[in-house]
Amino acid sequence: MSQALAPxxxxxxxxxxxxxxxxxxxxxxLTKIAEAVASVFLVIVLGFFLFRLLPGDPVAxxxxxxxxxxxxxxxxxxxxGIDKPVLAQFGNYxxxxxxxxxxxxYIERRPVLDMIGERLWPTVLLVGSATxxxxxxxxxxxxxxxxxxxxxFDRAQTGIALTFWSVPQFxxxxxxxxxTNGLFPSRGMHSPDAGPGFLAQSLDVLHHLILPCLTLLAVxxxxxxxxxxxxxxxxxxxxxxxxxxxxxxxxxxxxRRHAVPNALLPTVTLIFMQFGTVVAGxxxxxxxxxxxxxxxxxxxxxxxxxxPVLQGVFLVLxxxxxxxxxxxxxxxxxxxxxxxxx
Numbered sequence: 006m007s008q009a010l011a012p013x014x015x016x017x018x019x020x021x022x023x024x025x026x027x028x029x030x031x032x033x034x035l036t037k038i039a040e041a042v043a044s045v046f047l048v049i050v051l052g053f054f055l056f057r058l059l060p061g062d063p064v065a066x067x068x069x070x071x072x073x074x075x076x077x078x079x080x081x082x083x084x085x086g087i088d089k090p091v092l093a094q095f096g097n098y099x100x101x102x103x104x105x106x107x108x109x110x111y112i113e114r115r116p117v118l119d120m121i122g123e124r125l126w127p128t129v130l131l132v133g134s135a136t137x138x139x140x141x142x143x144x145x146x147x148x149x150x151x152x153x154x155x156x157x158f159d160r161a162q163t164g165i166a167l168t169f170w171s172v173p174q175f176x177x178x179x180x181x182x183x184x185t186n187g188l189f190p191s192r193g194m195h196s197p198d199a200g201p202g203f204l205a206q207s208l209d210v211l212h213h214l215i216l217p218c219l220t221l222l223a224v225x226x227x228x229x230x231x232x233x234x235x236x237x238x239x240x241x242x243x244x245x246x247x248x249x250x251x252x253x254x255x256x257x258x259x260x261r262r263h264a265v266p267n268a269l270l271p272t273v274t275l276i277f278m279q280f281g282t283v284v285a286g287x288x289x290x291x292x293x294x295x296x297x298x299x300x301x302x303x304x305x306x307x308x309x310x311x312x313p314v315l316q317g318v319f320l321v322l323x324x325x326x327x328x329x330x331x332x333x334x335x336x337x338x339x340x341x342x343x344x345x346x347x
Contacts, residue, residue: 033338041331048323049102053095056315063087063111063309085111087312098316107320108313112306117317120302125321127194128298132287134214135221140276142222143229147272150230151237152260163234166227178220178293189216192295217294225283232275237268270337277333284322 064081082088086097101108107117146166150159169177182191190196190213199209240246241264249259291300299318306314 030338034335037331037334041327044327045320045324048320048327049099050095052316052319052323053098054091056310056312056319057091059307059310059315063312102320107317110306110314111311112309112314113311117313120314121299121317121321124297124299124302127296128284128287128291128300130210131214131217131221131291131296131298132283135218135225135287136276136280136283138218138222139226140229143226144233144269144272146226147230147233148237148260148265148268151234151241151268154238154241159234162230166230168227169223170227170231172224173289174220174224175289175293177223178217178290181216181220182293185216189213191216194297213296217290217296220290220293221283221287225279228279229272229275233268233272236271237264240264240268243267274333274337277329277336280326280329284326 064078064085064087079088086094089097098108105118107121109116110120113120146162150162153159194210194213195206196209196213199205243264246259246263249263250256254262287298288300288303290296291298292304295301299322302314303318305311306318
C-alpha cells in the first residue's frame with residue numbers, strides 16, 4: 006500500500022516556481038530585461054564616445070572639394086553641433102534618442118533613421134537567408150557526423166567545418182569572387198538591365214544574393230555543425246538511450262525521438278546568441294560585395310567619419326544582438342526544466 010507524501014516532502018518535489026507562485030519566473034524575466042536595458046544604455050554611451058576617437062575630421066571631409074575659409078569652417082561646425090563640449094553633445098544625442106531622433110548625416114544631410122530604414126531590408130535578407138541555411142545544414146551534418154562517429158564522413162565533415170570556421174569572411178568572399186570568375190554578380194543587389202516584372206526582379210536579387218549568402222553560410226554552418234555534433238555525442242551514452250534500445254526501438258527512432266531533441270538545447274540557444282557574430286560578418290561581406298545594407302552603410306560612413314550614421318547603425322545592430330541574447334536566455338529556461346529548477 007502506497008504511503009502518502011508528507012507535506013514537506015511534497016514541497017521538495019514540486020517545481021520551485023510553483024512553490025513560489027510563479028514569482029521565481031517573474032523575477033528571472035524582470036532581471037534579464039533589466040540587464041538588457043542596462044546593456045543598451047552602455048551601447049549608447051560607448052558608441053558615442055568610441056566613435057569620436059576615430060581619426061579624421063568630418064568638417065574637413067565635407068569641405069575638401071571647395072575652398073573654405075576659417076569662418077565658414079567655424080559656421081559649419083556650429084551648424085553640425087560639434088563645436089560644443091563632448092558631454093553637451095552627448096546630452097543632446099541622448100535626449101534626441103528618446104524622441105526617436107537619431108540625428109542627421111553629416112555627409113548626406115538626411116535623417117539617420119531614414120537611411121537605416123532604407124538599408125535594413127537588404128541586411129535582413131542577407132543575414133536571414135544565410136542563418137536559415139546555415140542552421141539547417143549545420144544541424145543535419147552535425148547529427149549525421151555524431152551518429153557515425155569516427156567514420157570517414159565524420160572525420161571529413163569535421164575537418165571541413167574546422168577549416169571554414171577559421172577562415173575570415175572577407176577573405177572567403179574575395180576567394181569566391183576569383184573562383185567564380187564572373188559567373189555571379191560581384192557588386193550591388195540589382196542589375197540595371199533586369200526585367201520590369203516581379204519575377205524578373207526577384208530572380209535578379211537572388212542572383213546577386215548567391216555569393217554573399219554563400220560566404221556567410223560557409224563560415225557559420227560550421228559552428229552549428231560542430232556544436233550539434235558535440236552535444237549529440239554527449240547524449241549518446243545516456244541511460245535513457247540504453248533503455249530505449251532495450252525496449253526494441255530502432256536506432257533511427259532512438260536518434261530522432263530521444264537523442265536529438267535533448268542535444269538541440271545548446272544549439273538552439275547558440276543560434277540566437279551567435280546573431281551578433283553573423284551581423285558582424287555581414288558588415289565585412291557587404292563591403293566586399295557592395296551589398297547595399299547596413300554593413301555597406303557603415304563602411305561608407307567610416308570615410309568621413311559620419312558620426313551620426315555610425316552611432317545609429319551601431320545602436321541598431323548592438324540592440325538586435327542584446328535582444329537576441331535576451332530571447333535565448335528566456336527560451337533556454339522554457340526548453341530546459343533543469344534551468345528552471347536551478
